[in-house]
């Protein structure tokens with residue numbers, strides 16, 4: 154029997170209960186740091202040390218976090234469904250939770266890439282990326298992160314995956330950042346959609362949407378139980 158395809162778009166909220174700060178909630182990362190100081194290419198050109206420090210801190214913290222009930226429940230779904238995760242998160246908690254198909258839209262914290270050739274991507278050993286760490290062609294390595302204003306290379310793949318879903322889930326994202334926020338628009342109207350977020354709201358133009366106003370740990374576990382029954 155062909156397995157039904159569940160496509161799941163996640164944001165910072167799915168990792169919140171693992172101890173990772175979200176961006177736009179009160180106390181979120183963008184309250185403490187200015188986006189234009191740490192998360193744009195201009196910032197990198199102006200003050201690469203500051204940008205490296207910001208991501209080094211995030212990476213160091215990631216090593217202290219582990220997947221929560223939501224990540225683990227999503228991996229469970231693979232027993233019965235063809236599950237594709239599309240995440241805006243740069244952490245590796247879906248992978249560590251056991252999910253096997255994870256598409257990262259905004260890059261990965263534990264990887265670096267060449268500033269000269271964006272196809273040269275490397276794992277970062279440990280938590281620190283430093284000035285003077287170079288790619289094989291000799292140029293400085295930068296965090297493998299999609300900064301504001303940069304293209305999102307995986308968006309076409311994500312749109313295609315979204316258009317083929319039999320069931321769609323959106324977890325823990327404020328849907329503020331495009332193009333990721335537009336992915337719901339690619340999901341066919343008849344496909345059942347679930348939004349799990351304590352602050353979830355109707356999304357304009359999106360029908361068949363069930364809003365579950367819960368934290369991911371509880372909301373995702375309960376929904377997965379229902380889908381697996």
Ligand code: APR
Pocket residue numbers: 163164165166167169170175176177178181241242259324325326327328329330349350351352353367368369370
């Ligand atoms: N469970 C589920 N959702 C939660 C939880 C939780 N425990 N805690 C908070 N949330 C929800 C918030 O209600 C909010 O809707 O998570 C969402 C977090 O929103 P943002 O901070 O805007 O994060 P996200 O949508 O992932 O941001 C998108 O912006 O700067 C960036 O590149 C970064 O990928 C990120 C993008």
